[in-house]
Amino acid sequence: MKLKITDIIALSPSIRQFTLADAAGALLPTASAGAHILLRIPGPERVWRNAYSLVSSPEDRHAYKIIVRRVEHSRGGSVWLHDHAAIGEVVEAETPQNLFPIPRTAQKHLLLSAGIGITPMLAYLQVLRKPFELHHCGKLEDAEAFARLLPATPNVVLHTSRNTLDLEQLLAHQRLGTHLSVCGPESFMDVVLQTAQNLGWPGAKVHKESFGGATGGAPFVARLRRSNLTINVGSDQSLLEAIEDAGLAPPSLCRGGACGVCETALLEGIPDHHDHYLSETQRACNNTIMPCVSRAKTPELVLDI
Amino acid sequence: MNKSRPLYKPFALDLTGREHLVVTDQSEPPVTLDLTLSNISLWNVRTIAPGIQAPPAGRHRAFRAVPEMHAFLTHHLARASVGLRLYALGSEPFIWDTYNIGSAAGLTSAEMFLTQSGPPRRRVYCCHCKTMIGDVTQTIALCPGCGSSLQVRDHFSRRLAAFMGVKVDAEIPGDIPLPELLAS
Numbered sequence: 001m002k003l004k005i006t007d008i009i010a011l012s013p014s015i016r017q018f019t020l021a022d023a024a025g026a027l028l029p030t031a032s033a034g035a036h037i038l039l040r041i042p043g044p045e046r047v048w049r050n051a052y053s054l055v056s057s058p059e060d061r062h063a064y065k066i067i068v069r070r071v072e073h074s075r076g077g078s079v080w081l082h083d084h085a086a087i088g089e090v091v092e093a094e095t096p097q098n099l100f101p102i103p104r105t106a107q108k109h110l111l112l113s114a115g116i117g118i119t120p121m122l123a124y125l126q127v128l129r130k131p132f133e134l135h136h137c138g139k140l141e142d143a144e145a146f147a148r149l150l151p152a153t154p155n156v157v158l159h160t161s162r163n164t165l166d167l168e169q170l171l172a173h174q175r176l177g178t179h180l181s182v183c184g185p186e187s188f189m190d191v192v193l194q195t196a197q198n199l200g201w202p203g204a205k206v207h208k209e210s211f212g213g214a215t216g217g218a219p220f221v222a223r224l225r226r227s228n229l230t231i232n233v234g235s236d237q238s239l240l241e242a243i244e245d246a247g248l249a250p251p252s253l254c255r256g257g258a259c260g261v262c263e264t265a266l267l268e269g270i271p272d273h274h275d276h277y278l279s280e281t282q283r284a285c286n287n288t289i290m291p292c293v294s295r296a297k298t299p300e301l302v303l304d305i
Numbered sequence: 306m307n308k309s310r311p312l313y314k315p316f317a318l319d320l321t322g323r324e325h326l327v328v329t330d331q332s333e334p335p336v337t338l339d340l341t342l343s344n345i346s347l348w349n350v351r352t353i354a355p356g357i358q359a360p361p362a363g364r365h366r367a368f369r370a371v372p373e374m375h376a377f378l379t380h381h382l383a384r385a386s387v388g389l390r391l392y393a394l395g396s397e398p399f400i401w402d403t404y405n406i407g408s409a410a411g412l413t414s415a416e417m418f419l420t421q422s423g424p425p426r427r428r429v430y431c432c433h434c435k436t437m438i439g440d441v442t443q444t445i446a447l448c449p450g451c452g453s454s455l456q457v458r459d460h461f462s463r464r465l466a467a468f469m470g471v472k473v474d475a476e477i478p479g480d481i482p483l484p485e486l487l488a489s
């Protein structure tokens with residue numbers, strides 16, 4: 001679908017909120033809290049496909065809102081949105097998907113976020129009907145930007161240094177009906193998940209958002225056996241993006257190695273797995289790969305597509 | 306094989322948990338537990354007769370009866386923290402009542418473990434007058450509510466923690482087969 005930027009608000013020098021409406025003025029598809037949208041952002045050499053959580057109210061069908069941090073040495077996308085995108089600009093987007101829905105059976109929500117990972121929580125806060133507690137970790141200058149978007153209640157705590165958040169203490173004292181939802185950089189989520197696991201949290205009560213985890217890496221070559229194509233995967237793009245740039249349209253959903261939709265059979269080469277989907281055994285077999293996040297340990301991979 | 310009939314696994318501690326609470330409606334716990342470990346507790350039901358000392362409260366608690374234990378469990382779970390695993394061992398009505406108390410407190414099926422033990426005793430729900438009949442050991446039960454002779458079905462309701470009982474002589478009144486002992 002085509003979306004038009006109808007408003008841009010600078011929340012801080014490096015964080016902006018964009019409002020997007022249907023380019024033709026139609027109503028937008030509803031997106032439940034926690035949903036993200038994939039934008040196709042024009043870059044100098046290629047199109048970036050970046051996922052952003054919607055922060056707008058899930059009931060609002062007139063506009064989607066996203067919050068974007070300008071990442072200097074990023075894979076692009078955020079820089080274009082900050083430096084080039086102007087009100088009136090039209091961008092291509094895909095219908096929102098939700099891989100981080102509100103856990104419905106929770107009697108209480110414990111929300112933990114870091115950095116720009118606060119964005120899905122902003123959507124949550126507008127619709128949660130059960131008690132909640134939000135702890136956000138971030139830089140001081142960001143905290144001020146986010147503070148304006150958050151309710152000033154005692155159950156919302158901003159930590160400008162990770163030291164003020166005693167994770168163990170927090171996770172060890174939650175009532176049985178509590179569900180934990182976490183969003184932020186991989187390193188942050190790993191610490192939270194590991195701590196929760198050590199304290200006996202069952203997987204069914206821990207929910208994490210993981211999209212757009214692709215960070216790039218060393219370039220390699222991929223041979224697409226059935227399509228009879230050989231492609232170069234650059235250091236700043238994912239294998240999935242390189243396949244898409246070659247004109248193919250393999251299925252994908254989270255683009256963060258979580259959903260398993262992009263799973264592709266691997267015929268030759270050794271993959272460098274970065275996903276959270278495959279089991280240890282599946283990984284060890286070296287015969288399947290999640291091209292949205294995983295790369296190569298060998299100079300070349302041969303894929304069955 | 307009736308699909309509604311739950312399948313039970315043999316008792317085993319789930320070591321991913323931080324605290325373990327084992328409850329049983331039997332006087333002798335059907336498993337051996339190392340109660341010197343600080344994160345394992347055992348609750349059972351024990352008839353306290355003159356001369357028999359009630360064990361001190363702590364890791365091991367003995368209750369006079371199941372309702373007392375269940376009332377205490379509700380109270381206990383409302384204050385418990387995520388990380389707890391709850392194990393129920395005993396008769397089917399007991400373990401499913403325990404399960405429902407756990408669910409209401411916010412435990413998921415991944416945090417509760419049920420093991421059936423002891424002779425088969427079923428709680429039967431009379432489909433005609435909604436009376437609950439406890440401790441049924443035979444295939445035919447007499448409903449104290451409406452006087453019907455009920456065939457004890459294998460159909461189990463988790464919500465009621467009971468098996469369905471349906472009039473056995475609905476077709477030909479008075480045609481009641483001989484009851485047999487329940488096999489499971």
Ligand code: FES
Nearest residue numbers: 253255260262292
């Ligand atoms: S798209 Fe979800 S795992 Fe790759």
